Amino acid sequence: MAADSNINVDVEVAKNLGLTSDEYDRIVEIMGRTPNFNELSIFSVMWSEHCSYKNSIMWLKTLPRDGERLLVGAGEENAGLVDIGEGLACAFKIESHNHPSAIEPYQGAATGVGGIHRDIFTMGARPIASLNSLRFGDPQLAHTKHLVAGVVKGIGDYGNCFGVPVVGGEVYFHPSYNQNILVNAMSVGVVKVGETVSASADGPGNPVFIVGSATGKDGIHGATFASADLTEDSAEDLPAVQVGDPFQEKLLLEASLEVIATGAVVGMQDMGAAGITCSTSEMSAKSGTGMRIDLDKVPTRQSDMKPWEILLSESQERMLIVCHKGREQELLAVFDKWDLECEQIGEVTDTGRLEFYAGGEVVADVPAEPLVLGGGAPVYERETRRPAYLDKVEKYDISQVPEPEDLLAVAEKLFKAPSLVSKNWITDQYDGTVRTNSITENQPSDAALVRIKGTGKALAVTTDCNSAYVYADPYVGTMIAVAEAARNIACSGGEPVAITNCLNFGNPYNPEAFYQFVNAIKGMGEACRAFNTPVTGGNVSFYNQSQYEGGRIEPVYPTPTIGMLGIVDNIKRTMSLSFKEQGDVIYLLGDLVEDLGSSEYLRQIHGIEYSTVPHFDLEQEQKLHRAILSAIRGKHVKSAHDISDGGLFQSLCESAIAGGHGFSIETSEEMRKDAFLFGEAQGRVVVTADESQTGDLEDLLLEHGIGFQVIGRVQGDDITVDGQDWGKLLAWDMRHHDTLAAILES
Numbered sequence: 001m002a003a004d005s006n007i008n009v010d011v012e013v014a015k016n017l018g019l020t021s022d023e024y025d026r027i028v029e030i031m032g033r034t035p036n037f038n039e040l041s042i043f044s045v046m047w048s049e050h051c052s053y054k055n056s057i058m059w060l061k062t063l064p065r066d067g068e069r070l071l072v073g074a075g076e077e078n079a080g081l082v083d084i085g086e087g088l089a090c091a092f093k094i095e096s097h098n099h100p101s102a103i104e105p106y107q108g109a110a111t112g113v114g115g116i117h118r119d120i121f122t123m124g125a126r127p128i129a130s131l132n133s134l135r136f137g138d139p140q141l142a143h144t145k146h147l148v149a150g151v152v153k154g155i156g157d158y159g160n161c162f163g164v165p166v167v168g169g170e171v172y173f174h175p176s177y178n179q180n181i182l183v184n185a186m187s188v189g190v191v192k193v194g195e196t197v198s199a200s201a202d203g204p205g206n207p208v209f210i211v212g213s214a215t216g217k218d219g220i221h222g223a224t225f226a227s228a229d230l231t232e233d234s235a236e237d238l239p240a241v242q243v244g245d246p247f248q249e250k251l252l253l254e255a256s257l258e259v260i261a262t263g264a265v266v267g268m269q270d271m272g273a274a275g276i277t278c279s280t281s282e283m284s285a286k287s288g289t290g291m292r293i294d295l296d297k298v299p300t301r302q303s304d305m306k307p308w309e310i311l312l313s314e315s316q317e318r319m320l321i322v323c324h325k326g327r328e329q330e331l332l333a334v335f336d337k338w339d340l341e342c343e344q345i346g347e348v349t350d351t352g353r354l355e356f357y358a359g360g361e362v363v364a365d366v367p368a369e370p371l372v373l374g375g376g377a378p379v380y381e382r383e384t385r386r387p388a389y390l391d392k393v394e395k396y397d398i399s400q401v402p403e404p405e406d407l408l409a410v411a412e413k414l415f416k417a418p419s420l421v422s423k424n425w426i427t428d429q430y431d432g433t434v435r436t437n438s439i440t441e442n443q444p445s446d447a448a449l450v451r452i453k454g455t456g457k458a459l460a461v462t463t464d465c466n467s468a469y470v471y472a473d474p475y476v477g478t479m480i481a482v483a484e485a486a487r488n489i490a491c492s493g494g495e496p497v498a499i500t501n502c503l504n505f506g507n508p509y510n511p512e513a514f515y516q517f518v519n520a521i522k523g524m525g526e527a528c529r530a531f532n533t534p535v536t537g538g539n540v541s542f543y544n545q546s547q548y549e550g551g552r553i554e555p556v557y558p559t560p561t562i563g564m565l566g567i568v569d570n571i572k573r574t575m576s577l578s579f580k581e582q583g584d585v586i587y588l589l590g591d592l593v594e595d596l597g598s599s600e601y602l603r604q605i606h607g608i609e610y611s612t613v614p615h616f617d618l619e620q621e622q623k624l625h626r627a628i629l630s631a632i633r634g635k636h637v638k639s640a641h642d643i644s645d646g647g648l649f650q651s652l653c654e655s656a657i658a659g660g661h662g663f664s665i666e667t668s669e670e671m672r673k674d675a676f677l678f679g680e681a682q683g684r685v686v687v688t689a690d691e692s693q694t695g696d697l698e699d700l701l702l703e704h705g706i707g708f709q710v711i712g713r714v715q716g717d718d719i720t721v722d723g724q725d726w727g728k729l730l731a732w733d734m735r736h737h738d739t740l741a742a743i744l745e746s
Contacts, residue, residue, distance in 0.1 A: 007037045017044035023378060030370050038356070038364040041308045043371065045274040046281060049542050052377040055508035056540045059521045067534035069497050071193065075373065078119040078199055078270060079187075080536020082498050084567055086455050089193050091125035094133075094186035094463065094502045094563035096541040101183040105150025109183050110158040111244040111316050116187040117164060118270035121253045122319060124196040124260045125189030128437050129450045130159050132169040132185050133463040133502065133561045137178030139418045144173075147181050148426075155185070156429040161246035162253075166430035167438050168448035169463055173418040176556045179546035184502040186563045188461055190452060197260050200267035201283035201291065201322045204350040208291055209328075210276070211335055211342045212252045213317040216301035217309055218243050248317040248340075255338040256319065262334065264327035271318040277311045279320040280354055284368035285375050290353040293346035295363070307356065307363040322348060384518050385511035392610035393472050398596055401606055403674055408726050410605055411649060414678065417604045420646045422657075443576040444658050446488035446642050447564075451571060458574060460494030460566035466645060467557035472598045473613035474519035478560050480613070480682055482527035483621045484644055485564035490625040491640040491685060493574040493632045494566030496531055501538035501562055506545040506555030513545070516558040524560060530618050531625075533564065575632045577641035578659035584638055584714040585694055586663060588648065590624060590684030591617075591707045594671040600646050601678035615681040624683055627704035636697040637687040647678040649721075651686050656719070664720035665712030677721075688714060 007013060014024035017040060027035055027043050035043065049055055065074045071089055072081035079093035097112025117127045132155060137144045159166050164187070201208070259265055267287075269279040276298070280291050295310045305313075323331045328344065335342035349355070354371075356364040370376025404410050414420060432438055439449035439458060447462040464485040470477030486496040501524065506513030528535060545555035568574055596602055597612040631637045639659070643651045656663055667676045689697050694710075701708050719726040 009034055009037055009040050013037070014040060014044070017041060018048055019044050023047060026378065030367065030376065036364065038308045038311065039366050041312055042277050042364060042366055045277055045312055046371040047377055049508070049540070050273050051278060052373055053540055054378045055380050055382055055542065056503070056517070057373060057379055058381060059518055060540070062521065063525045063535040064528050065534055067498060067532065070534060070536065072536070074535055074537045078122050080498060080500060081123065081196065082536065082565060083193065084452065084459070085457065085569070087193050088452065088455070089191050089196070090188060090459060090565060091120050091123050091191060092186065092188040092461070092500055092563065092565050093119050093537055094184055094500045094561065095539045096502050096504060097183050097185065098181065098504065098541055098544055101151055102147070102179065102181050105147045106154040107243055109151040109154030110246070112183055112185045113155055113158045114162070114244045114246065114249050114316055115270070115272050116185045117162065117249065118272070118319070120187045120189035121256055122199070122268050122270045123191065124257065125191035126257060127164045127187050127189040129167045129188040129448065129459070129461060130164050130186065131167060131448065131461060131463045131563065133182070133465065134169065134171045134184070135177045135182035135467070135556070135559060136171070136173050137181065138175050139173050141178065144178065151181070151183055152426050152429055158244060158246045160431045160434070162250050163434055165432045165434045165438055167432055167450060168461060171423050171426060172467065174467070174557060176554065180544045180556050182504050182544065182556065182559055184463070184504070184561045186463055186500065188450070188459065188565070195260070197265055197268050199269040199283055199286065201287045201289050201348050202266055203322070203325070204289060204348050206266055206325050206348045207323050207328055207344045208293065208346040208348060209321045209323060209331060209342055210298055210345050211255070211319050211321055212340055213245065213248055213315055214299040214301045214341060215305070215310055215313045215318065216315045217305065217313060218315055244316045251338045251340055252317050252319065255335050255340055259331055259334040262330045264324050264330040266322040266324055268319055268321045271320060273314060275311065275313045275315070276320070281368045281371040283320065283322065284352070284354060285372040288352065290349040290351040290355070290368055291346050292349050292355045293357065295356055295358045297343055297345040299341045299343055307358045311356065311364070382508050382514045383511040384515040386515055387512040389610065393612055396597070396608070396611040398594070401596060401602070401608070403672055404605065407673060407677065407721070408724070410601070410674070410678070411726070414600060414604055414646060415653070417600055420600055420650060439574060443578060445492035445574065445576050446640070447492040447494060447566060449492055449568065449574050456571050458568040458571045460489045460492045460568055461564070462488045463561055463563050464488065465559055465561045467559040468598045469613050470516070470520060470560060471557045472611065474516040474558055475523040476613045476616055478520040478523035479527040479618060480616050481560060481562045482524055482531065482533070483616070483618065483682065484642065485562045486531045486533065486625055487621065487642045487685070489564060489566035490628045491575060491577070491642050493629070494568045495629065496533045496564055496566045498536050499528060499533050499562050499564045500536050501560060503538065503540045504544050504556065504559040504561065505542055508542045510555070513555050520558060520560045527618065530622060538563070573633050575637070575640050576658070577639055577655050579655045579661040579663065579688055579714045580638045580659060582661060582714055582716060584688040584690060585710060586665065586712045586714065587687050587689065587697070588684065588709045588711045589627070589687060589701065589706055591620065592668055592670060592709065593681040594675045595679045595681040596675050599678060599680045601674065614679070617683055620683045623705055624685065627701055627706045628685060630704065631687065631697060631700055634696070634700065636693050636700060637689050639688045641686050643684040643686060644680065647680050648684070648686065649677040655686065661714045662716055662718040663712055664715050667722055668709070
């Protein structure tokens with residue numbers, strides 16, 4: 001057997017590739033001999049955390065994965081698939097591209113968007129919407145400004161060129177993300193039930209094709225790069241960042257959907273992390289088959305590529321297709337029409353092995369099954385230890401927080417906080433109207449609403465996670481992330497049906513970081529079972545921490561991002577958050593709780609970083625969501641907006657801005673005014689109702705067991721709090737816009 005490298009393989013070489021000595025010994029045992037460098041490289045990427053989930057899979061399996069609407073569950077295909085009625089299904093998934101974006105923000109973010117869209121259309125679904133969840137460091141830092149500008153432009157350019165609207169998302173700023181930012185991208189697509197294609201390699205003798213872009217040296221060892229800590233020297237790993245071409249991906253999308261329709265395709269898989277290695281091994285292992293691949297036939301951009309470079313390249317806009325033998329010309333005709341490379345590089349075998357050839361010689365021969373998740377890849381149970389900082393959290397006492405005298409000054413300062421100001425400066429760079437499916441472009445809702453053309457239905461989609469809550473209490477904080485997503489969908493008129501997740505945490509070998517992960521999974525599982533929203537898939541992103549000079553290591557705030565899908569069965573029953581008419585009655589739904597825990601108010605006004613998680617009651621959340629949906633469907637409310645980041649006053653101002661109306665409210669005498677206005681206790685929603693509907697609304701709320709308060713009315717174009725004129729807070733939209741722009745463009 002020939003190898004393309006003169007490297008003598010031993011345990012030290014394995015360690016340099018990210019493997020442990022025990023894993024190297026296991027590989028030798030599986031192979032029955034010492035692997036050559038190509039084979040060791042294959043194992044190194046497939047056994048990386050990014051591909052194998054070796055440190056997380058045992059906990060991921062505890063999440064609820066069954067539901068009456070699920071057609072494809074977690075781990076079964078490239079994305080989850082949910083029945084949305086009328087013969088249609090929705091494919092959706094969220095994934096991270098954190099480390100590449102931290103090193104090269106434009107291409108890192110752009111290729112993250114491209115990769116998640118490929119997961120959707122590889123299944124035969126047409127992407128119709130994109131969302132994202134972004135975390136950056138201190139926006140005053142020049143480095144942060146550079147990263148924000150690159151990431152936003154990368155997302156905007158790729159999505160705008162590819163022709164899929166960005167319909168929603170979230171952006172937070174915190175110093176824990178100064179070096180290791182988070183870029184999570186979500187794609188949502190629609191397909192007719194029964195017209196999907198599987199990532200399988202059935203039928204020995206069937207030809208294997210590589211289609212799309214040529215293979216280059218970009219992205220090599222990208223999966224390994226994503227499975228290690230960022231350091232001050234990580235910029236030297238710049239070649240691990242892929243380069244994207246949205247126009248090429250658009251051609252690939254159309255060609256892929258057209259070729260699936262011919263019936264000539266047996267299976268198809270996107271070449272994402274680990275490239276050819278991953279797609280050949282996962283497709284083969286799923287079908288219990290093998291493949292014989294001739295690497296000399298792979299179209300390349302450089303003439304001197306070694307076998308291991310071709311095997312590990314993560315060049316973008318590529319797919320692996322298994323075709324029915326005898327129908328090759330149908331496949332070739334479609335890709336020729338779209339002017340895309342389509343080369344047969346091998347065939348399916350019955351050996352269960354992956355045999356890679358170059359120069360007429362075998363350069364790697366490995367079994368497929370031991371490479372993949374659920375096959376022979378290692379599974380670990382890591383140590384957990386309660387983080388020491390939680391002692392500081394438990395010492396928090398609201399009675400020790402002084403009450404400010406000038407609440408108007410507090411409001412002004414809060415709404416200059418980067419995580420609370422309008423993100424217009426960012427969203428203006430995205431095209432939210434392409435394909436004309438978006439309902440919420442001009443009438444914003446808590447969740448993005450996307451019409452399903454040809455039906456009377458809409459999808460409600462959202463991404464949510466307040467990582468400060470998860471930091472304060474990983475278990476409850478993650479339950480809140482799920483609950484907030486469900487609340488946003490309910491406030492928009494939708495019924496939550498399933499989630500995808502992007503689990504962003506520190507080093508799994510750090511017991512405190514793994515404690516956060518384990519407890520977040522437990523909280524997610526409990527909340528998902530309560531809301532009947534099974535987990536359809538997603539990804540785990542560990543090693544989100546930075547090592548600085550002197551060896552100091554700082555993990556990011558734990559961020560289990562929730563991407564939730566909901567369904568609106570009647571598009572005429574959607575709901576926006578904007579105030580509608582002067583004189584409408586403003587209700588605060590939910591219990592009054594004097595709580596300031598983990599609020600922006602504590603951080604921005606009092607400089608308190610350690611405080612308890614906000615009040616949360618899972619059972620009351622469920623009741624509230626049912627009541628909101630009943631009120632919307634019964635036409636008892638004219639707007640609905642949940643209370644989350646920034647508290648009640650933030651929610652009121654957002655509804656005022658969206659509707660072009662002001663408001664007048666009275667605070668409660670039962671609690672501190674700062675807690676009433678700026679506390680972030682969960683399970684609360686602001687709704688408005690016409691005077692004529694208040695009786696029916698209150699009867700409905702009493703029937704559902706929901707507490708409520710009439711706190712004021714919608715009025716002209718000014719703001720009044722307890723009779724005090726807060727008029728200087730007018731012109732919110734422009735001020736919010738200018739605040740973030742001024743920070744980031746300075």
